[in-house]
Amino acid sequence: MKIEYKLIKNDNKARLGKIKTNYGEYDTPMFMPVGTRATVKSLSPDELYEVGSGIVLANTYHLWLRPGEDTIKKAGGLHKFMNYKRPILTDSGGFQVFSLAKNKEKDITEEGVHFKSHLDGSNLLLTPEKSIEIQNKLDSDIAMSFDECPPYPVSYEYMKKSVDRTLRWAKRGKDVHNNPNQALFGIVQGGEFRDLREYSCKKTVEMDFDGYSIGGTSVGESKEVMYKMIDDGIRYLPVDKVRYLMGVGDPIDILEAVERGVDIFDCVLPTRIARHGQAFTRSGKINLNNARFKEDFTPVEEGCDCYACRNFTKGYIRHLITTKETLGGRLLSIHNIRFLIRLTEEIREAIREDRFLEYKNEFIEKYKN
């Protein structure tokens, strides 16, 4: 089967749902840790199960380059390759192509994107068909359509052309998609232009994808513009399909997006800041490089149920971070991912009890960044 989404209940626009896949089911809203190269940096699959991760994301671009989709297919697909027994979503590779390649080094044509490999500078071409072909071989549970991700800001004229091209690319990808066990999501673009978001959304939904993503956020726009993009993009999406906001992992942004009807999120933020010594807490992010934590022998966050907080102190983790011992980033990654997944657990509980807005306001009041 592909995936099945069931909307359990609404609390205003916030949604409590359930997604069934061939690798088990999970509840939404849900945060997805990012496993760029078929590994969520420094963590084992068991550690991901333990933090309550329902689904992880892997990057098509990186896996295409190394070890290559054919190698992963020979291993029996991405689940077997990385020994991850829960659902996996793969992105289209588009975001990496647009962000890793410098402007001079990429050429966007109707066919696809010509660019240079960030590894060896070799010339590469990623097309909608190629992206889907790679993802079919990776055999993830959810594949994403290949879209153009324009910088911010661009002119209305550019964005109009880009939206049309993304629609044509979505159709081409859908036409070649042929993995019966893999869902395929469409991506809504349109930048901050409300009518283009409406246009992109309606045309994408007409193609009837298994779920929809709101693209083009977190590219440098203000929070207000981002929330407006979500509002503008989401209103024309069907209620019986999953809504995915790409690249968002800030706790406040997750709350704002859930309020607007988003179901799933992904972001490298919790693992990236962990490697630099930063940890989420209910009162905001803390930086363990700070000398005041040197002899602080309390957990990163009192009351947190993660492995790091149950077993280690700020002082010890600070020592690991400042001496560049990898256990430090690993423990903070566990904590930060658990923090976001626990946030979504509490969000689900609040929606179930029709008190999401109350929960959101209480959380934001304590959380200072």
Next chain:
Amino acid sequence: MKIEYKLIKNDNKARLGKIKTNYGEYDTPMFMPVGTRATVKSLSPDELYEVGSGIVLANTYHLWLRPGEDTIKKAGGLHKFMNYKRPILTDSGGFQVFSLAKNKEKDITEEGVHFKSHLDGSNLLLTPEKSIEIQNKLDSDIAMSFDECPPYPVSYEYMKKSVDRTLRWAKRGKDVHNNPNQALFGIVQGGEFRDLREYSCKKTVEMDFDGYSIGGTSVGESKEVMYKMIDDGIRYLPVDKVRYLMGVGDPIDILEAVERGVDIFDCVLPTRIARHGQAFTRSGKINLNNARFKEDFTPVEEGCDCYACRNFTKGYIRHLITTKETLGGRLLSIHNIRFLIRLTEEIREAIREDRFLEYKNEFIEKYKN
């Protein structure tokens, strides 16, 4: 209490023993993983328990510099600081002082060693008293005497002077040692000179330490010279005390040393080679960077019971190593430490059944490096 050693039985000179500490007991021969900065690189304490690690080593020099022995004392000692619930041995700091500082940057005097910090170049002085004071505060289960570790080769005259100084340093350290829960080991030196080994050994044993280490090996000498150093050093050690060979982790060397009566070993080898993609197997070391493993979807070693071999393939671990993902080094560290600890488990079983030499010869026949 300090530690208690019980010799269970001999198989020729090979010894099966048991060590009791305040943090539990373990059997010997035993390999100790090295936790340089209060962390066995990339591994959690739980992973160390799972590979069957009886005791780990931590480096006094590194912990003196960062975070400092007073910080660890405030945390409640090293066990609490790193949350390790089994025994810990600390070295004296001497080896690091002698190996990290360049020749021009250290000055060995009767008082101790003046040298420059490898971190910031500041002037430091490590003395026998200071080493013991730091180790007392770290509150490890076993502390080591501060010795001079001369390079190889040196003249007989230099070695004679060095052995005498090491004896005076051992006495000074023993005089200031005042942690009733911590054992203190003496170190036998003397290089490749048989009479100096005998002299060092007899004089050190006269001081009545809780255990003895054979020092000055693995400094560039040939295998034959190293085995002779062990023979020369061990013959005058009491049978009712633990014998520790420092810095040895090659499987063949462990077997040769056990045959000569050594009980415990430590080495950074299993974790260091792991980070570079190398794994121990019964037929010798393999290097997963080798392209022939790219699509090898079998475990690092068939029949190995470690977490890495039960869950992941050579192809996946190779992918992690070549893309510099830290999970790769972590999985190979687990495998390599488990390999050495399993080797000591099998050695103990063989001694118990009076077939150690047979076991050793069978192992060496298969193991090619």
